[in-house]
Amino acid sequence: MKNLLLIISLFISSIAFCQEQDLSAFKNLVNKTWKAEGKWGDGNSFYQEITFAYSKDSSIITTKTVGFLNKEKTELGQRNLGVRQVDEKTGEIKFSEYDIFGGLTEGTITTKGNNIMYEYQYGKVSVTDLWEFVDKNTYNFKVGDLKKGIWKDVFLETQFKAIK
DSSP states (O other): OHHHHHHHHHHHHHHHHTOOOOSGGGTTTBTEEEEEEEEOTTSOEEEEEEEEEEOTTSSEEEEEEEEEOSTTSOOEEEEEEEEEEEOTTTOOEEEEEEETTSOEEEEEEEEETTEEEEEEEETTEEEEEEEEEEETTEEEEEEEEEETTEEEEEEEEEEEEEOO
């Protein structure tokens, strides 16, 4: 009997730890274009328009991002192409962003309610992007170094608004 209880409790524990995240936190973002402007911590201008779309079966979310294409911050164009999907092996949401300069940024995504947090390495720096839900047309957006729930450094703080 003790062995049976142990096996049952191990089974229940494994189910709890293996619960997959899903893409539902992105539901409000999909089929819309979102725009943000601001200044990086070093004073450089930030501009981004990002459009989210589902794949045909809704198992993947794609993104197309318009942003600055030159150092002078005078030329706008499609800068990134991205993918978000649940990794079948780990149950984690993973993302990949391909940019026009040949770069690839990859990381993981966690969600809590409608808030979305991206975590990735950018060069030698660990970076977190937070999309904090405000309402159906607004997200607070923060980019920085988040360690154990505390922002050690904030590189950018602005808002994304849905373009009508």
